[in-house]
Amino acid sequence: MNVLSMEHxxxxxxxxxxxxxxxxxxxxNVIFVLLSxxxxxxxTGLAFVxxxxxxxxxxxxxxxxxxxxxxxxxxxxxxxxxLQFYRRFKMLDTDAxxxxxx
Amino acid sequence: MLDxxxxxxxxxxxxxxLLTLLGQRLTNKTAAFIGSSSVGFSMSVAFIVGFNFIxxxxxxxxxxxxxxTWIHVGGFVPDIAFxxxxxxxxxxxxxxxxxFLIHIYSVExxxxxxxxxxxxxxxxxxxxSMLTLVLADNLLLLYLxxxxxxxxxxxxxxxxxxxxxxxxxxxxxxxxxxIGDASLTVGLFLLxxxxxxxxxxxxxxxxxQQWPVGSALAVASAALLLGGAVGKSAQLPLQTWLxxxxxxxxxxxxxxxxxxxxxxxxxxxxxxNVLFTLAPQVQLAVAVIGAATxxxxxxxxxxxxxxxxxxxxxxxxxxxxxxxxxxxxxxxAAIFHFMTHAFFKSLLFLGAGVVILGLNQEHDMLKMxxxxxxxxxxxxxxxxxxxSLSALPLVTAGFYSKDMILWQVWASDKxxxxxxxxxxxxxxLTSIYTFRMLFLTxxxxxxxxxxxxxxxxxTIPLVILAALSLVGGFIEIPDTLGGKxxxxxxxxxxxxxxxLLQVKPGTEGNLQxxxxxxxxxxxxxxxxxxxxxxxxxxxxxxxxxxxxxxAVHCFLFRGWNFDLLYDTFAVRxxxxxxxxxxxxxxxxxxxxxALLSRALNSVLSFTQSxxxxxxxxxIAIGAIVFIGIVxxx
Numbered sequence: 001m002n003v004l005s006m007e008h009x010x011x012x013x014x015x016x017x018x019x020x021x022x023x024x025x026x027x028x029n030v031i032f033v034l035l036s037x038x039x040x041x042x043x044t045g046l047a048f049v050x051x052x053x054x055x056x057x058x059x060x061x062x063x064x065x066x067x068x069x070x071x072x073x074x075x076x077x078x079x080x081x082x083l084q085f086y087r088r089f090k091m092l093d094t095d096a097x098x099x100x101x102x
Numbered sequence: 103m104l105d106x107x108x109x110x111x112x113x114x115x116x117x118x119x120l121l122t123l124l125g126q127r128l129t130n131k132t133a134a135f136i137g138s139s140s141v142g143f144s145m146s147v148a149f150i151v152g153f154n155f156i157x158x159x160x161x162x163x164x165x166x167x168x169x170x171t172w173i174h175v176g177g178f179v180p181d182i183a184f185x186x187x188x189x190x191x192x193x194x195x196x197x198x199x200x201x202f203l204i205h206i207y208s209v210e211x212x213x214x215x216x217x218x219x220x221x222x223x224x225x226x227x228x229x230x231s232m233l234t235l236v237l238a239d240n241l242l243l244l245y246l247x248x249x250x251x252x253x254x255x256x257x258x259x260x261x262x263x264x265x266x267x268x269x270x271x272x273x274x275x276x277x278x279x280x281i282g283d284a285s286l287t288v289g290l291f292l293l294x295x296x297x298x299x300x301x302x303x304x305x306x307x308x309x310x311q312q313w314p315v316g317s318a319l320a321v322a323s324a325a326l327l328l329g330g331a332v333g334k335s336a337q338l339p340l341q342t343w344l345x346x347x348x349x350x351x352x353x354x355x356x357x358x359x360x361x362x363x364x365x366x367x368x369x370x371x372x373x374x375n376v377l378f379t380l381a382p383q384v385q386l387a388v389a390v391i392g393a394a395t396x397x398x399x400x401x402x403x404x405x406x407x408x409x410x411x412x413x414x415x416x417x418x419x420x421x422x423x424x425x426x427x428x429x430x431x432x433x434x435a436a437i438f439h440f441m442t443h444a445f446f447k448s449l450l451f452l453g454a455g456v457v458i459l460g461l462n463q464e465h466d467m468l469k470m471x472x473x474x475x476x477x478x479x480x481x482x483x484x485x486x487x488x489x490s491l492s493a494l495p496l497v498t499a500g501f502y503s504k505d506m507i508l509w510q511v512w513a514s515d516k517x518x519x520x521x522x523x524x525x526x527x528x529x530x531l532t533s534i535y536t537f538r539m540l541f542l543t544x545x546x547x548x549x550x551x552x553x554x555x556x557x558x559x560x561t562i563p564l565v566i567l568a569a570l571s572l573v574g575g576f577i578e579i580p581d582t583l584g585g586k587x588x589x590x591x592x593x594x595x596x597x598x599x600x601x602l603l604q605v606k607p608g609t610e611g612n613l614q615x616x617x618x619x620x621x622x623x624x625x626x627x628x629x630x631x632x633x634x635x636x637x638x639x640x641x642x643x644x645x646x647x648x649x650x651x652x653a654v655h656c657f658l659f660r661g662w663n664f665d666l667l668y669d670t671f672a673v674r675x676x677x678x679x680x681x682x683x684x685x686x687x688x689x690x691x692x693x694x695x696a697l698l699s700r701a702l703n704s705v706l707s708f709t710q711s712x713x714x715x716x717x718x719x720x721i722a723i724g725a726i727v728f729i730g731i732v733x734x735x
Contacts, residue, residue, distance in 0.1 A: 025719045033714075098712030 009050030016043035030085055030092045034078045041071045103154040104165045106147050107184050110194060111237060113144040114230035121223035130218045137222030138205035141229050145198035152191045156592075163187060163595035164303075166239055177298050185239035185302070189596040192437060193236035193369060196444050200361045201229045203563035207452050208353040210559035211459065215351075217261060224261070225357070228254035232362050236369055240300040241290050244370070248286070248334070251363045252279055258354040259347045271349040278343040282333015286370075289326030292319070306376040313380050324381035327374055328388060331367030335421045338395045342664045344418055348410040352455030355410060360417050360451050361444040368424045368440055372433050372597060379431070385516060389429020393524035396422025398662055400531030404538065405658040408465040409454045412539045415661070416491065417447055419528060423507055426525055430517040432510035433597035434590045439507055442499040442574050446490035449567035453484035456560060457543060460552035467542040471634040474544040476552045479561045481544050483568040488540045490571040492533035492625065495618035496583075502575030504529065508617055509580065509610055514600040529617055533624030538632040546634025582611040 016039055023036025045064040052060020082092070089096040117140025121133060128136070155165070164187040172180045205225060212221050231250025238244035260272030294300055296319060297308050313320045331337075336344035347359050358364070371378060371388065378385045396419045403415035420443050427436035457473060457480065458465060474481045490500035508525050511517040556564075578589035590599060631642055645651050657663060709720070 021718075021722055025715050025722070028715070094714045097714070 004050075006050055006054040010047060013043045013047035013050065016040075016046065028093045028095055030082050030094055033094060034075065034082065037078070038071060038075070041067055041074075104151055104160060104186065105167060107151055107165070107167045107186055107237070108169055109147045110144050110151065110198070111184070111230050111233035113140045113147070114226040114228075114233065116140060117226040118223050118230060121219055121226065125219060128219055130213070133219040133222050134209040137226055138202065138209060140226055141198065141202045141205050144229070144233070145202045148194045148198045151186070152195050155186065155188075155191055168239075172242070178294070180240045180242040180300055182243060183239035184237040186237065187596050188593045189369075189372060189437065190236050192441065192593065194233060196441050197229070197232055197236065197362050200444050200448050200567075201225075201232075201357060203566055204353050204357045204361075204448060204452070207356075207455070207560050207563040208351075210557050211353055211455055212351065221258075221261065221351070224254055224257050225354075228258070228358060228363070232366075235366055239302065241293065241302060241305070242300050244302070244373075245286065245290060248330075248366060248370075249283065251358070251366065252276065252283065252334070255279075255347070255358050255363055258358060259350040261350050261354065265349075268349040271346040275343040275347045278340050279333045282330045282340055282367075284329075285326050285333070286330025289323055289330065292323050292326060296323075302373060306374070309376055309380060315380050316382060317380070320377060320380035321384055324374075324377045324384040325387070327370060327377065328384055328391075331370045332391065333367075334370075335364050335367030335425070336418050337367070337391050337421065337425055338398060339664070341395060341399065341418050342661065342668065345411050345414040345661060348408070348414050352410065352451055352458060355413070356448040356451030356455070359414065360447040364417060364421060365424065365440045365444070368421065368428065368436055371425075371428045372437055375428075375433050375597060378428070382516070385429055385431070387429075389426050389511075389516070389521055392422045392425025392427075392429055393521050393528075394422075395419065396426065396528040397524055397531070400528050400535065401658050402661045403535040404531060405655050406535075407468055407659075409457065409467050409470075409539060409543060410451070410465060412467070412535055413447070413450055413454060416450075416532070416535060417443075419532065420447065420491075423504065423525065423528065426511060426521060427507040430511050430514040430521065431598075431600040432507060432514060434593040434599065435503070435506040435510050437593060437597070438578055438589055439503040442490065442503040442571070445567055445574050446487045446498075446500055446571040449483060449487040449564060449571055450491065452560070452564055452567065453480050453487060456480045456556045456564070460554050460556075461550055462553055464550070467539060470543045470550060471546040472544070472550070473552065477544075477555070479564065480556065483561075483564040484540060484544065486568040486571055488536045492536045492621050493529060493617070494621065495614070497572060499571050499573070499575030501618070502578055502580070505580060505614055505617060506578060509613060510600050510602065512609070512613060513602040513605055515603050516600070526617060526620060530620045530624045533621040534628050537625045537628035541628060541632045542634060580610065580614070582614060 020036045020038075020040030020043060023039065024033050027033055027036060045067045048060040048063045048067070050060070052058065052063075085097065086092060117136050120136055120140075121128070164185065166183055166185050168181050168183040170182050172182045205222075208221065208225065212218055215221065228251060231247045231254060233247075235244055235247025235251060238247055256272045256276040259275050260269045262268050290300065293305055296312075297305050299305065299308075309320065333340045344359060344364065348355055350359075378388065399415045399418035399422060403412050403419060406412045406415060420439070424436040424439050424443075427433075427439065456477060457470065460473070460477060461470065464470065486498070490498040493501040493504040495501050504525075508522060508529070511525055512519070512522045577586075579586040631638060646655065660666070709716075
């Protein structure tokens with residue numbers, strides 16, 4: 001069985017992370033920004049797991065469990081914010097919330 | 103009884119505070135009562151203290167009263183302390199007595215003025231400061247009084263502040279004396295650096311021990327003190343402020359600009375005479391300044407038309423005599439002349455005040471005349487004052503003091519015939535300008551009607567001062583007339599008498615004789631040219647038609663064009679520099695800083711776009727940059 005090498009795993013994680021970052025920066029819809037954030041989180045988790053398996057340690061997977069928990073909490077808060085956002089601005093465009101402009 | 107000393111300066115200060123705090127709530131009568139009684143009380147205490155001092159002199163012929171420590175910084179511990187010796191007794195007696203008489207006079211003189219209460223408040227502050235000045239035990243306290251009288255002089259010259267010209271005169275007086283004050287301050291710094299103390303007695307003692315005669319430090323410190331004295335006493339080259347200071351009310355001119363404040367410089371030099379003895383060059387400079395000033399001011403006084411300006415120039419000239427005396431080491435002669443001058447000059451000013459008030463603020467003597475019949479008491483007292491100023495022999499106080507100065511200038515080891523000649527010529531000028539003023543004002547037919555006659559409050563001070571101007575000289579009778587030097591003996595413990603050279607017997611009498619003759623000739627000269635009648639006026643006009651005489655007249659009239667000189671070489675260049683450098687080039691630095699921060703502000707505020715995506719981008723780029731930096735390093 002061909003074991004996935006660490007380099008490949010990390011490259012996939014990097015690509016996922018970059019896609020997520022680009023999504024956060026490019027998309028204007030709050031829902032999609034949240035989705036992209038989730039992708040970035042999962043990319044980080046993948047990097048942890050790959051690194052853990054490389055050293056034969058369970059730490060990477062333990063950290064991933066933490067990230068999952070954190071992501072669940074983040075999504076619940078994020079969705080609540082999205083609801084409030086929609087109530088106030090009647091749309092989901094992040095650029096609508098520009099009151100803090102300098 | 104000597105411990106009552108502190109009451110003397112305190113009482114006028116208390117009066118000042120009372121008048122200031124109660125202010126407009128007082129009626130004019132109460133204000134006048136507070137104002138003059140505070141000075142009167144101070145005078146009574148001064149006389150009690152003086153009497154006790156003379157009857158039972160304290161050990162060492164001096165008495166120090168330390169009230170409290172003023173400042174305690176490192177080794178610098180000046181006290182609020184008053185020092186009483188023969189010299190300061192002399193000063194406080196004359197100052198309080200003359201001030202009291204002038205306050206009484208002002209009660210009536212200022213009656214119709216809006217600033218009645220303000221006037222008395224300032225006058226009380228002045229008297230308090232002046233007494234602090236002469237009683238101060240250390241130079242710092244003296245300096246406090248010195249600045250206090252300067253401030254009051256400023257306030258009172260500009261008393262009628264609604265006329266901007268008065269304000270300008272006040273500022274001129276303040277700024278010009280400030281030049282001298284700056285020099286005095288530096289002198290104090292120097293003395294403190296060397297001796298670690300500012301107590302006058304200690305400085306005198308240490309200077310005698312540590313400094314050889316003519317040492318550089320002694321010369322420097324004496325010269326710096328002289329600078330201060332020249333400014334305050336309106337001597338060459340800082341004399342220009344005094345004629346303009348006549349913008350103030352007449353009692354102010356009498357008190358501040360004739361009797362007391364302007365002689366503060368004389369007092370300062372007499373008080374620190376040890377330093378001047380150690381610096382013979384500076385002492386010579388004092389004499390030369392005095393001689394030059396008395397001639398210069400005498401010539402100017404002959405040409406003035408404003409009666410108060412005549413008196414102002416005359417004051418400058420008489421203080422020149424005092425400086426001349428100080429310069430030859432005749433300390434007590436200078437103080438003696440200070441005393442008699444305080445009497446007759448304040449008398450003349452008060453008399454001029456009656457005239458000016460009577461003629462509705464007319465100052466021009468050429469428009470006066472014939473006041474002899476209308477103001478008889480004023481005329482007679484004015485005549486006595488004039489006689490005393492011109493040093494008419496035997497009967498007047500001015501004769502004894504001026505004679506003493508001239509004799510010691512002649513005979514002292516530091517004197518010379520040239521200095522004497524200047525004083526001699528000055529005596530001639532003095533009697534010309536004095537009697538010119540008297541004749542122009544009082545002689546001839548009535549040309550102007552007096553609208554207000556002086557009441558008793560104004561005439562009584564005149565009469566008392568006139569009496570003092572006559573008998574004030576009898577406390578010092580020269581050897582030729584019996585020899586009763588009470589005054590000199592009294593001051594002996596403080597002021598060492600001048601070293602007189604051996605001269606031929608009979609010289610003193612001869613000098614007295616020719617000085618008396620020259621002043622009589624001056625009076626005759628004034629009589630020939632300045633009597634108020636068509637014939638004499640014609641004679642004057644004939645001389646004025648000569649262009650040279652006219653030019654000289656104008657030159658002298660403007661006080662030897664000193665104002666023009668200073669205006670051209672000091673005031674205008676300064677204003678020009680200020681004008682050119684209005685956009686101060688050093689300011690460019692500060693303006694640059696302001697511009698830079700404004701630019702940075704606009705850049706940074708651009709980044710605060712409010713778009714979440716931009717922030718995320720910023721975080722990402724920042725993270726990449728930092729990771730990059732960590733990798734590279």
